[in-house]
Amino acid sequence: MRRIPLKMIIGRLVAVPVSLFAVASLAFWMMRLSGTSAASSVAGEYATPEAIAATERELGLDRGLWDQYTGFLGGLLHGDLGRSYFTRQPVAGELAARLPLDATIGVLALIVAVLAGVGLGALSAYHRNRWPDRTSRGAVTLLQSVPEFVFALVLIYVLFFRLRWLPAPVGQISLSRTAPPSVTGVVLLDAPLAGNWPAFWSASAQLVLPVLSFGLVLAAVFAKVTRSSFGSVLASPQIEYARSLGLPPWRIFTAALTVSRTAILTTVAIISGALIGGNAIMQKIFSLDGTAAFGVDSILKMDLPVVQGIVLAFGGTAVLLFLLIDILILLLDPRVRARS
Amino acid sequence: MPLKDIRRRGTAAAAAALLAAPLAACAGGGSSSAGGSGAYVFALAQDFQGVDRAKYASEASKIVGDVMHSRLLELDTETGRAAGTCAPGVPPKIAADSPLVESWTTADGGKAIEVTLRGGVKSAAGNVLTSDDVKWSIDRLKAIDASAKTLWFTVGGFDPDDTISVESPTTFTLHLKSPSELAAYTLAGNAALILDSKDAKAHATPDDPWATKYLTDHTADFGPWKLTAFSPQQLTFDQNPNYAGERGNVKRVVLRSVPEASSRIQLVQTGQAAETSGLDYTQLESLKKSGAVKLVECGNPGRDWLGLNTEDPVLGKPEVRQAISMALDRSAIATAVYRGFATPAQGGLSKAYGEFGDGAGYRHDVAGAKKLLGQAGVGGGFSFTLSVSSAQPGAHAQNLAVLVQQQLKAVGIDVKIKNVPSAVQYKADGLAGKMQAFLMAESPAVGNPGYSAWLSLGKNGLQNYGKFDEPRLDALAADLQAGAGGETKAKTAELAGLIAERQPAVYLVDRSTVNVRNTCVTDLPSTGFGNDFTRAKASCQ
Numbered sequence: 001m002r003r004i005p006l007k008m009i010i011g012r013l014v015a016v017p018v019s020l021f022a023v024a025s026l027a028f029w030m031m032r033l034s035g036t037s038a039a040s041s042v043a044g045e046y047a048t049p050e051a052i053a054a055t056e057r058e059l060g061l062d063r064g065l066w067d068q069y070t071g072f073l074g075g076l077l078h079g080d081l082g083r084s085y086f087t088r089q090p091v092a093g094e095l096a097a098r099l100p101l102d103a104t105i106g107v108l109a110l111i112v113a114v115l116a117g118v119g120l121g122a123l124s125a126y127h128r129n130r131w132p133d134r135t136s137r138g139a140v141t142l143l144q145s146v147p148e149f150v151f152a153l154v155l156i157y158v159l160f161f162r163l164r165w166l167p168a169p170v171g172q173i174s175l176s177r178t179a180p181p182s183v184t185g186v187v188l189l190d191a192p193l194a195g196n197w198p199a200f201w202s203a204s205a206q207l208v209l210p211v212l213s214f215g216l217v218l219a220a221v222f223a224k225v226t227r228s229s230f231g232s233v234l235a236s237p238q239i240e241y242a243r244s245l246g247l248p249p250w251r252i253f254t255a256a257l258t259v260s261r262t263a264i265l266t267t268v269a270i271i272s273g274a275l276i277g278g279n280a281i282m283q284k285i286f287s288l289d290g291t292a293a294f295g296v297d298s299i300l301k302m303d304l305p306v307v308q309g310i311v312l313a314f315g316g317t318a319v320l321l322f323l324l325i326d327i328l329i330l331l332l333d334p335r336v337r338a339r340s
Numbered sequence: 341m342p343l344k345d346i347r348r349r350g351t352a353a354a355a356a357a358l359l360a361a362p363l364a365a366c367a368g369g370g371s372s373s374a375g376g377s378g379a380y381v382f383a384l385a386q387d388f389q390g391v392d393r394a395k396y397a398s399e400a401s402k403i404v405g406d407v408m409h410s411r412l413l414e415l416d417t418e419t420g421r422a423a424g425t426c427a428p429g430v431p432p433k434i435a436a437d438s439p440l441v442e443s444w445t446t447a448d449g450g451k452a453i454e455v456t457l458r459g460g461v462k463s464a465a466g467n468v469l470t471s472d473d474v475k476w477s478i479d480r481l482k483a484i485d486a487s488a489k490t491l492w493f494t495v496g497g498f499d500p501d502d503t504i505s506v507e508s509p510t511t512f513t514l515h516l517k518s519p520s521e522l523a524a525y526t527l528a529g530n531a532a533l534i535l536d537s538k539d540a541k542a543h544a545t546p547d548d549p550w551a552t553k554y555l556t557d558h559t560a561d562f563g564p565w566k567l568t569a570f571s572p573q574q575l576t577f578d579q580n581p582n583y584a585g586e587r588g589n590v591k592r593v594v595l596r597s598v599p600e601a602s603s604r605i606q607l608v609q610t611g612q613a614a615e616t617s618g619l620d621y622t623q624l625e626s627l628k629k630s631g632a633v634k635l636v637e638c639g640n641p642g643r644d645w646l647g648l649n650t651e652d653p654v655l656g657k658p659e660v661r662q663a664i665s666m667a668l669d670r671s672a673i674a675t676a677v678y679r680g681f682a683t684p685a686q687g688g689l690s691k692a693y694g695e696f697g698d699g700a701g702y703r704h705d706v707a708g709a710k711k712l713l714g715q716a717g718v719g720g721g722f723s724f725t726l727s728v729s730s731a732q733p734g735a736h737a738q739n740l741a742v743l744v745q746q747q748l749k750a751v752g753i754d755v756k757i758k759n760v761p762s763a764v765q766y767k768a769d770g771l772a773g774k775m776q777a778f779l780m781a782e783s784p785a786v787g788n789p790g791y792s793a794w795l796s797l798g799k800n801g802l803q804n805y806g807k808f809d810e811p812r813l814d815a816l817a818a819d820l821q822a823g824a825g826g827e828t829k830a831k832t833a834e835l836a837g838l839i840a841e842r843q844p845a846v847y848l849v850d851r852s853t854v855n856v857r858n859t860c861v862t863d864l865p866s867t868g869f870g871n872d873f874t875r876a877k878a879s880c881q
Contacts, residue, residue: 036769037768038768040767043397044486046487046488046531046802047486047487048802049771086396088389088390088395153602160606168612169603170598170603170607171573171574175381284599287599287603289387289573300761300763
């Protein structure tokens, strides 16, 4: 039976709130470094100095920094992240409405990345220095050398503008469809819940380009890691022994892939960290209203409560995700378990 | 719905989501364009926080206001205008009536505007427009709309303490503190949105007496459109069935946020969007050659300028500012940066207001500039920091800054460019007088030389980031906003001369508004100050 290192897991769990406190404090003070007040913009284009001062009072920006900080931490303890200066809505609600979209795109992109990347990497390692390897390495080099937003724009130009195979990058649903009532904030999920299948197909088509763009760029990383670790395993004495026993190639292939899983899982963890909040530019390009794009807008608008909330949400998710992956690796890989 | 069903449906939704993407790709886009249903799709860069102008102000809110169009007065978009073009004249005239107003007239020596409402005008909720709606709308803006307050009481000249007297359900008088040329234009602008007070009050609460929550994502007014779907990415307006004003053939107006400029271009080129905005001049130049898109230029007094902080010990000297102005080759700027969509500035005021002076301070004269710098005691050269943001004057700001830097190098001025990515920070720094030099757009909401000058150079001007303080300029600007009593031409000339001499703002180019539309839009009544989507005629795919 597998021994679960409970002590280590509890230790990590205890560290989570400490990490979150540090992340929250960092977010608060970093955003105040510029000393810029959003009041002049919140008050409106034609606001007078008096109106701007009134807005500053309304937003609580006239209070001392320490007072604002303790108020922020006090709110956090009650689950209150404050209100956006610009949308005037509670930050928690704004994030809850957007995070599912980030998660959906992230998961779908990760699936594409793992399938394509691991496939390419394994193929490359298995046929090392032969034409499948050379072709695969060429594709990986190309994907790695092109910035992801350029890759996305090229895909849009070719697949939408030139060939008209895919719809325009105008968000989660095409211009001609009405979005179903929001439950999760993801039209792809809300549409079947509402029984609105035309909207579902439209939303599916809308997500093909962003998922492909993001997934294929990430696939390059998985391909490299898989080729490297899979190649080492294939050259190991264990696999040589298996070959000498006359095991069929597919058994050898799957055995080698199983041994490589730790490296692949570690890559999943690292990539997931990058996925959280890392797709802001892609969301902008595809007009998707995810948390990452919202975060970028909020930074530029100096919408402090939203930025603090997003940093906390992303930081917290990353901490929990890394913990989960660590536990998964511990459970799957006896070598790591023995070392820990 | 039972919980079990929801779970089952949720699982089905997730499973379907995973399977759908590749199938959808094979099926292609599969969507008919919005134009097929008589929709006018406008793709713009900004998203939407809400449609209540009192609470949500952004670039997008100007277009939203143009769509909502529940205004007392209307700009005359017809006189002298051919189909598919823009109404000429700055400022455009104000029409004698409007869908909301039967007639209006100035009274009491210009200190009052008497208005008679049109009978039977109804909101989408079915409530009839009365003077009480106008009064409630004014009370509301006084209470919570900082921008509208400025436009009504600082710019428009209305009396904040005694703004309106209601005589009957269809007649009322608006009072001014002193006569103002701009009062009627305020009533024809987005700051004068007349709300359906009965509908709004029905959604007010003790905590929210002005119904701001409801009006964030609902419309309650007497305009031609009713907001039927709201999301931060898209506003969908369908027809107000009770609207009796003139209409084109557009059944629906969709405002869609598409942040990426290249995607907006592709949308308008393919006809999936009827119109777009927020493109830089290089993109406009390439679109000009595209047969699928037409560019409709509307004259207005917009200008781009180089601001110099007058509190700076070097830049505060008029000779230095004049030298900088003469060192700039505006023709090269107009060609290289504006690609022919702007003309070199030739005077202290926009050419839209007429030609004033000989333009001497605006001619490219490197030797003259060096001489002036020598006279100012900085003949050996000096340096300053130029702050740049894509928010001001636009997407072309960086290119403009680099060209200014290159041209000023020829007279020994070392310009250091500082990029300010946040528009909020740019504005806050500007208002605080923190920027040494900056690039700005002057886009007056009303075509009046006094207002244009006050906006950027008046002591209390909203864009006076250079902290220029000249009582004579303030007096001239105020007189021109008031009407100047028959001396308009003389005072405009004096104002232009004063700006040309002191160069508080180094004007670079005069530019017009460029509307980017697919050829499927056959007509859209426009002026340089806004569009009337209600009377648009379009036959998009």
